Amino acid sequence: MTTQEVYENLLRDAVSIYSKEGLKEKLESGRRLKIKLGADPSRPDLHLGHSVVLRKLRMLQDLGHEIVFVIGDFTAMIGDPSGRSKTRVPLTFEQTRENSRSYYEQVTKILDKDKTRITYNSEWLSKMNFADVLALAGKYTVARILERDDFAKRYAEKAPIGMHEMFYPLMQGYDSVALEADIEVGGTDQTFNLLVGRELQRDYGQTPQEVITFPLLPGLDGVEKMSKSLDNYIGIDEPADIMYEKCMKVPDALLLSYFNLTTDLPESAYASLVRGDIRQAHFLYAATIVRLYHGEEAVAAAEARYRSVAAGGVPENMESLTAEPGALLTELLVRSGLAPSRSEARRLMTGGGVKLDGTPVKDPTAVLADKGEYILSKGKNKFVRIVIA
Amino acid sequence: MTTQEVYENLLRDAVSIYSKEGLKEKLESGRRLKIKLGADPSRPDLHLGHSVVLRKLRMLQDLGHEIVFVIGDFTAMIGDPSGRSKTRVPLTFEQTRENSRSYYEQVTKILDKDKTRITYNSEWLSKMNFADVLALAGKYTVARILERDDFAKRYAEKAPIGMHEMFYPLMQGYDSVALEADIEVGGTDQTFNLLVGRELQRDYGQTPQEVITFPLLPGLDGVEKMSKSLDNYIGIDEPADIMYEKCMKVPDALLLSYFNLTTDLPESAYASLVRGDIRQAHFLYAATIVRLYHGEEAVAAAEARYRSVAAGGVPENMESLTAEPGALLTELLVRSGLAPSRSEARRLMTGGGVKLDGTPVKDPTAVLADKGEYILSKGKNKFVRIVIA
Numbered sequence: 001m002t003t004q005e006v007y008e009n010l011l012r013d014a015v016s017i018y019s020k021e022g023l024k025e026k027l028e029s030g031r032r033l034k035i036k037l038g039a040d041p042s043r044p045d046l047h048l049g050h051s052v053v054l055r056k057l058r059m060l061q062d063l064g065h066e067i068v069f070v071i072g073d074f075t076a077m078i079g080d081p082s083g084r085s086k087t088r089v090p091l092t093f094e095q096t097r098e099n100s101r102s103y104y105e106q107v108t109k110i111l112d113k114d115k116t117r118i119t120y121n122s123e124w125l126s127k128m129n130f131a132d133v134l135a136l137a138g139k140y141t142v143a144r145i146l147e148r149d150d151f152a153k154r155y156a157e158k159a160p161i162g163m164h165e166m167f168y169p170l171m172q173g174y175d176s177v178a179l180e181a182d183i184e185v186g187g188t189d190q191t192f193n194l195l196v197g198r199e200l201q202r203d204y205g206q207t208p209q210e211v212i213t214f215p216l217l218p219g220l221d222g223v224e225k226m227s228k229s230l231d232n233y234i235g236i237d238e239p240a241d242i243m244y245e246k247c248m249k250v251p252d253a254l255l256l257s258y259f260n261l262t263t264d265l266p267e268s269a270y271a272s273l274v275r276g277d278i279r280q281a282h283f284l285y286a287a288t289i290v291r292l293y294h295g296e297e298a299v300a301a302a303e304a305r306y307r308s309v310a311a312g313g314v315p316e317n318m319e320s321l322t323a324e325p326g327a328l329l330t331e332l333l334v335r336s337g338l339a340p341s342r343s344e345a346r347r348l349m350t351g352g353g354v355k356l357d358g359t360p361v362k363d364p365t366a367v368l369a370d371k372g373e374y375i376l377s378k379g380k381n382k383f384v385r386i387v388i389a
Numbered sequence: 390m391t392t393q394e395v396y397e398n399l400l401r402d403a404v405s406i407y408s409k410e411g412l413k414e415k416l417e418s419g420r421r422l423k424i425k426l427g428a429d430p431s432r433p434d435l436h437l438g439h440s441v442v443l444r445k446l447r448m449l450q451d452l453g454h455e456i457v458f459v460i461g462d463f464t465a466m467i468g469d470p471s472g473r474s475k476t477r478v479p480l481t482f483e484q485t486r487e488n489s490r491s492y493y494e495q496v497t498k499i500l501d502k503d504k505t506r507i508t509y510n511s512e513w514l515s516k517m518n519f520a521d522v523l524a525l526a527g528k529y530t531v532a533r534i535l536e537r538d539d540f541a542k543r544y545a546e547k548a549p550i551g552m553h554e555m556f557y558p559l560m561q562g563y564d565s566v567a568l569e570a571d572i573e574v575g576g577t578d579q580t581f582n583l584l585v586g587r588e589l590q591r592d593y594g595q596t597p598q599e600v601i602t603f604p605l606l607p608g609l610d611g612v613e614k615m616s617k618s619l620d621n622y623i624g625i626d627e628p629a630d631i632m633y634e635k636c637m638k639v640p641d642a643l644l645l646s647y648f649n650l651t652t653d654l655p656e657s658a659y660a661s662l663v664r665g666d667i668r669q670a671h672f673l674y675a676a677t678i679v680r681l682y683h684g685e686e687a688v689a690a691a692e693a694r695y696r697s698v699a700a701g702g703v704p705e706n707m708e709s710l711t712a713e714p715g716a717l718l719t720e721l722l723v724r725s726g727l728a729p730s731r732s733e734a735r736r737l738m739t740g741g742g743v744k745l746d747g748t749p750v751k752d753p754t755a756v757l758a759d760k761g762e763y764i765l766s767k768g769k770n771k772f773v774r775i776v777i778a
Contacts, residue, residue, distance in 0.1 A: 078520055081527030130517040131467055137552035138470030142531070142544070145552060155531070163526035163534060163555060170552070 003027050006059050013056070013260060015188045015213045018198060023210040026182055033065040036181035036197075036209070038172060038190070039103060041076045041096045046106045047233035048289070049217040049226030052261045053185050054110040056214065060183075061115045069107070070175045071100045074122040075168065082162040096120070109236060109293060124178040125171060136170055139203045140196075145169060148192045173197035181209045188213045189225075217261055222251035240294040244302035245309075245381060247286035252278050255285060263288045309381045318375075320385040327388065329354065329366045332376060336384040354378055392416050395448050402445070402649060404577045404602045407587065412599040415571055422454040425570035425586075425598070427561060427579070428492060430465045430485045435495045436622035437678070438606040438615035441650045442574050443499040445603065449572075450504045458496070459564045460489045463511040464557065471551040485509070498625060498682060513567040514560060525559055528592045529585075534558060537581045562586040570598045577602045578614075606650055611640035629683040633691035634698075634770060636675035641667050644674060652677045698770045707764075709774040716777065718743065718755045721765060725773040743767055 001009070007027055010017065017023055026033055035057060046054075057067050079090030091099070100118055108116060128136070145166045146155055154161050169192060176184060176197030184194050191213050198208040216225040219232025226233045234246045250258050255278065259270045265288060273281040286306070287299050294302075321336050330345035333354065339345035346364040348354050354361055355377045356368075368374060374386040390398070396416055399406065406412055415422055424446060435443075446456050468479030480488070493507055517525070534555045535544055543550050558581060565573060565586030573583050580602050587597040605614040608621025615622045623635045639647050644667065648659045654677060662670040675695070676688045683691075710725050719734035722743065728734035735753035737743050743750055744766045745757075757763060763775040 074519070075523075078523055081520075081524040125519050128519040130463070130514050130522055133519055133522045134464075134467055134553040134556060135470040137556065140552045141549040142535070142552055142555060143547065143549065146531070158532065160530040160532065163529045163531055163559070164523040166531060166552060167523060167526065 001059060001062065003063055006063055009059065010056065010212060013214060015215050016191065016211070017213075018195065018211040022208075023183070023212070026210060027063070031182075033060070033182040034179060035060055035065055035067050036176060036179055036184040037067060037069055038175065038184075038186065038193075039069045039071050039100075041071045041073045041099050041103075042091060045228050045235055045237065046103070047226055047228065047235045048258075048262045049187075049219075049233065051110060051236060052214050052217055053187065054107055055262070055264070056185060056212075058110050058112065061112045064115075066115050066117060067111060068117045068119055068179055068181070069100075069103075070179065071096065071103070071118060071120045072172070072175075073100075073120045074125040075171065077122065080162075081164050106237060119179065121171065121175050121178070125174070133167075136174055136200075137167075139200055140170060142166075169193045169196045170200070173200040176209050177201050177204045177206060180206055182207075183210045183212065185212045185214065187216045189216060215257070215261065217258070218251075218254055220246060220249050220251070222254055234289070236293055240290050240298040240302040241305050243293065244286045244290050244306050247289050248282050248306060248310075250282065250285065255281055259285060259288075263292070309383075318383045318385050320387060322387045322389055323368065325369055325371060325388050326367050327386075329356070329361060329368065329376070330364055332368070332384075332386055333378070336376065336386075338376070338378040338382055338384060348378060390448060390451065392452055395452055398448060399445065399601060402603060404604050405580065405600070406602075407584065407600040411597075412572070412601070415599060416452070420571075422449070422571040423568060424449055424454055424456050425565060425568055425573040426456060426458055427564065427573075427575065427582075428458045428460050428489075430460045430462050430488050430492075431480060434617050434624055434626065435492070436615055436617065436624045437647075437651045438576075438608075438622065440499060440625060441603050441606050442576065443496055444651070444653070445574060445601075447499055447501065450501045454504070456500060456505050457568055457570070458489075458492070458505070458507045459568065460485065460492070460507060460509045461561070461564075462489075462509045463514040464560065466511065469551075470553050495626060508568065510560065510564050510567070514563070522556075525563055525589075526556075528589055529559060531555075558582045558585045559589070562589040565598050566590050566593045566595060569595055571596075572599045572601065574601045574603065576605045576614075578605060604646070604650065606647070607640075607643055609635060609638050609640070611643055623678070625682055629679050629687040629691040630694050632682065633675045633679050633695050636678050637671050637695060639671065639674065644670055648674060648677075652681070707772045707774055709776060711776045711778055712757070714758055714760055714777055715756050716775075718745070718750060718757065718765070719753055721757070721773075721775055722767070725765065725775075727765070727767040727771055727773060737767060 007024060010023070011020070037053065037057060061067055073091070073096040076091045076096055077093065080088040104116070104118055146152060148169060151161055151166070172193045173196035177200050181197070184197055186194050191211070194211040194213065198211050202208045218224070219226040219230055220234070221230070221232040224230050224232060234243060238246070256271070256274050259265060259274065260267070263285070270281060270284060273284060283303070287303060290299050290302050319336065321332065323332060329349065330342050333339040333345035333348065334342055339348055349364045350362055352360050352362055357375050368386065368388050371388050374388070375383055376386050377383045396413060399412070400409070426442065426446060450456055462480070462485040465480045465485055466482065469477040489507055493505070497505060535541055537558060540550055540555070561582045562585035566589050570586070573586055575583050583600040583602065587600055591597045607613070608615040608619055609623070610619070610621040613619050613621060623632060627635070645660070645663050648654060648663065649656070652674070659670060659673060662673060672692070676692060679688050679691050708725065710721065712721060718738065719731050722728040722734035722737065723731055728737055738753045739751055741749050741751055746764050757775065757777050760777045763777070764772055765775050766772045
């Protein structure tokens with residue numbers, strides 16, 4: 001793609017660009033640009049939602065620009081200094097490095113390793129003293145920080161906002177100053193923070209970064225944004241079979257934006273199919289995504305497995321588990337990973353979700369008494385071969 | 390005074406005590422207590438308004454306790470990091486030390502030098518890093534800081550509040566943590582900040598300081614609080630004559646509280662006089678204050694001068710200035726300090742406020758043509774002897 005094509009692609013898919021003129025000028029400057037993406041050091045499992053931005057970054061890399069990830073290890077290591085949040089446990093230095101290695105491995109499935117750099121914001125934030133912090137704080141008024149959506153909402157509802165929290169946008173913005181970023185990209189939920197970076201750079205005498213925000217990919221539930229914790233995601237690290245199957249579940253109404261935002265295909269390759277034959281469009285989407293993350297060689301097998309399962313058949317390749325006669329089904333469900341716990345296994349069985357050789361077994365005390373081979377299944381597409389020996 | 394008498398005196402004159410029980414317990418503990426008073430490093434000119442608190446501190450010193458002044462040099466050296474305030478010019482390190490020396494000289498007119506210590510909050514604040522600052526900020530919510538009177542007012546009026554400003558109460562409060570203060574005293578306008586110190590000490594695992602606030606002494610105008618910038622003050626460094634004269638101008642309605650708050654006299658010594666003969670009460674007050682700050686030997690002369698001036702006479706001792714024939718009166722007014730500028734001198738003359746040997750001179754071009762001695766006066770009580778030679 002040429003610079004002009006990349007620019008037009010960004011115009012097409014971005015929600016907002018601050019500013020379009022600045023972006024065009026920088027892209028056409030011939031300089032190698034420094035493009036910043038902030039990364040949360042606590043959650044290294046990337047999904048297709050993250051890929052939206054990563055794929056745009058790849059386009060920019062292919063023009064020669066450098067991507068700089070800023071791992072927010074500084075705040076992650078501090079945790080919640082107010083002690084109010086029970087879930088924000090501080091990470092150790094080692095954990096932040098471990099997580100970022102895993103993060104790097106995942107993003108380089110999409111990005112070019114040679115033009116991808118990882119930085120940690122503790123490098124500059126931990127060196128700031130109280131006077132530096134006050135100088136940073138002095139750039140902003142309380143009212144402007146409280147304009148941020150979640151702050152405004154919480155302040156209006158009289159929910160507590162810790163004074164330290166008001167620093168998070170400033171720290172994130174200061175990262176752009178420390179890096180002298182030319183461009184910062186992110187999801188629309190980051191718009192406020194990205195613009196803080198833009199304004200702080202100006203305050204610190206730098207050319208303000210261009211800010212490009214992209215839509216948040218809706219999850220497979222079609223309601224919430226894609227998120228690991230809502231279990232409505234397609235992980236970029238998931239096995240080809242699972243990935244294929246999840247792609248087939250993308251809500252019809254969202255398939256067009258999934259194509260737009262998560263694949264390399266030109267619109268002409270899918271637009272009419274999506275309008276004409278939504279099932280075929282899903283097959284195309286699933287094949288495209290599996291090809292992207294697992295290579296051409298994985299596509300056929302994943303499709304074959306999906307078609308066999310969808311037809312009520314049993315997949316050829318499945319995990320196998322050996323047990324002794326008299327093994328409890330609930331125990332086997334847990335050992336095979338089909339259920340996270342005994343109690344959940346019991347719940348699944350009594351709910352009718354578990355089959356043995358195609359027949360539902362609702363008695364949670366059932367055992368496999370005789371030697372032989374059995375197919376244990378959960379729902380329509382989870383199968384394990386049980387060998388009683 | 391005994392511990393019990395001091396405690397009762399504090400109960401009588403304090404506006405608020407947080408908490409009375411805690412204060413009583415600490416005073417009776419037999420420990421040498423550390424009593425904190427915050428000091429502004431930029432304004433070393435103390436007046437009777439400051440003396441209210443200083444005199445209470447002296448009482449506590451006489452019981453054996455130690456007074457620790459915290460000079461807020463840290464923020465003074467930073468100035469206003471937002472650059473919005475044009476008047477808050479940052480002080481140099483040398484200026485803060487110079488000012489505090491002058492401050493120390495003035496406070497030790499009231500306090501016992503041996504039990505008075507000066508500290509600078511840069512000693513601990515400048516050592517804090519970003520993580521320490523966030524830990525401090527995490528102790529407070531935005532809403533609680535915005536409860537402070539002036540913040541609440543400005544926020545409601547949509548006047549800008551710099552994010553750095555929200556740290557000032559926290560820094561002042563943290564000073565109490567760094568010092569492990571037992572008691573902090575201040576004017577009622579400091580109540581919020583003093584209570585922040587109390588709460589932060591609790592958060593940092595210390596016994597919270599007792600907070601005692603005293604009324605703000607109204608100025609000689611009877612309206613605003615006494616303040617150098619409003620020119621309604623009696624400075625504790627002023628010459629005996631000026632001090633005496635200003636004391637005679639205390640509004641009748643305020644004389645009782647001036648006696649209460651700024652003198653050592655027992656109420657029985659002045660209460661009936663204030664009710665019965667307000668002029669005599671003023672003479673007693675003026676003599677008492679001059680005695681406090683200049684010693685017994687200065688009282689008679691100051692009183693004599695005041696009575697002479699009040700009777701329309703000319704004081705015996707006055708400044709003398711030598712000039713050549715033809716000197717402009719406006720120039721002499723400036724040189725003698727009776728007017729701050731030529732234009733002000735002209736204004737004073739045309740307004741009838743300037744007399745030469747008792748006769749008003751309204752022509753601002755008037756000169757002293759002939760050799761000899763003249764008395765130049767402004768208003769009823771500023772006199773300079775002019776020698777034309």
